[in-house]
Amino acid sequence: MDLKQYLAARATEVDAALDAFLPKAKEKPATIHGAMRYAVFAGGKRLRPILCLAAAEACGGDPEDALAPACAVEVLHTYSLVHDDLPCMDDDDLRRGRPTCHKVYGEGMAVLTGDALLTEAFLMVAQTRPAKRYPAAAYVAELALAGSSTKLIGGQVMDLEGEGKKLTKAQLVKIHEAKTAALLTTSIRLGAMTANATEKQLEGLTVFGRALGLAFQVIDDILDVTQSTEVLGKTAGKDAAVEKATYPSILGLEKSRKEAAKLTQEAMDALVPFKNKAQRLREIAEYLLKREY
Numbered sequence: 001m002d003l004k005q006y007l008a009a010r011a012t013e014v015d016a017a018l019d020a021f022l023p024k025a026k027e028k029p030a031t032i033h034g035a036m037r038y039a040v041f042a043g044g045k046r047l048r049p050i051l052c053l054a055a056a057e058a059c060g061g062d063p064e065d066a067l068a069p070a071c072a073v074e075v076l077h078t079y080s081l082v083h084d085d086l087p088c089m090d091d092d093d094l095r096r097g098r099p100t101c102h103k104v105y106g107e108g109m110a111v112l113t114g115d116a117l118l119t120e121a122f123l124m125v126a127q128t129r130p131a132k133r134y135p136a137a138a139y140v141a142e143l144a145l146a147g148s149s150t151k152l153i154g155g156q157v158m159d160l161e162g163e164g165k166k167l168t169k170a171q172l173v174k175i176h177e178a179k180t181a182a183l184l185t186t187s188i189r190l191g192a193m194t195a196n197a198t199e200k201q202l203e204g205l206t207v208f209g210r211a212l213g214l215a216f217q218v219i220d221d222i223l224d225v226t227q228s229t230e231v232l233g234k235t236a237g238k239d240a241a242v243e244k245a246t247y248p249s250i251l252g253l254e255k256s257r258k259e260a261a262k263l264t265q266e267a268m269d270a271l272v273p274f275k276n277k278a279q280r281l282r283e284i285a286e287y288l289l290k291r292e293y
């Protein structure tokens with residue numbers, strides 16, 4: 001299977017599992033369940049759940065055992081997008097190529113949709129089958145930390161507070177370690193944990209996740225400047241419009257590209273001990289560096 005087929009096959013598995021986990025659209029109160037499904041099944045790349053499954057493989061596990069945490073990270077990620085798009089945050093009309101959740105369901109319902117997806121994430125992760133080294137609570141704690149006020153939410157706070165200010169590269173890295181890299185790293189760690197990963201394996205994958213997450217964000221910043229709204233499925237040029245510090249605004253485009261390549265190499269280096277088992281993770285890292293949307 002080449003990478004394209006692998007990504008499509010994994011995304012189909014994740015979508016089927018999400019469909020099974022989420023309350024049915026007609027379940028009452030139907031508005032919220034329709035809105036949750038609208039946000040989740042809007043055509044995201046499913047990067048986080050795919051990384052979760054690939055990390056389970058890298059540690060010799062069965063990806064099937066990683067489906068519950070894979071779905072959990074995707075719905076937690078979707079909650080952050082729904083809330084991030086609200087008028088009181090980034091105020092965006094377009095997400096994943098469709099009108100944002102609040103544009104369709106109204107602001108109040110979109111707040112509740114994000115809340116419900118966040119809660120659903122914990123219902124999902126709690127269904128992970130414990131591994132020898134990892135009891136059920138370890139998965140729950142891992143996900144809670146990624147979404148916490150020191151990681152995802154903390155990153156968003158630093159981001160909001162940084163708008164209109166001149167930030168240093170070090171400050172920008174701090175924001176993106178928390179806002180973007182932490183959830184990607186957790187996705188990978190959760191998959192590895194289902195495969196009963198050793199402490200050393202988890203340490204290696206944490207280094208991989210941080211570098212991959214930062215590279216992902218550098219590329220995201222570059223695409224915001226170089227791609228169109230149609231291709232991205234979200235409003236392009238948004239960062240400059242709100243005077244947000246980004247890698248291109250601090251380093252320039254050429255140095256940002258070099259930075260992404262350097263971080264991707266750092267990520268690859270962390271995979272050396274995993275030998276062939278980490279082949280998919282390597283291919284994904286390479287693919288993310290070259291992505292165009």
Ligand code: GRG
Pocket residue numbers: 043044045046047080081083084089096152153156179180217220
């Ligand atoms: C509002 C609690 C709260 C947090 C907001 C993650 C976040 C923090 C905001 C989302 C917007 C954003 C620019 C996040 C940075 C990470 C990122 C580039 C997310 C987009 O991820 P993709 O490209 O999206 O994987 P898809 O739609 O493909 O899943």
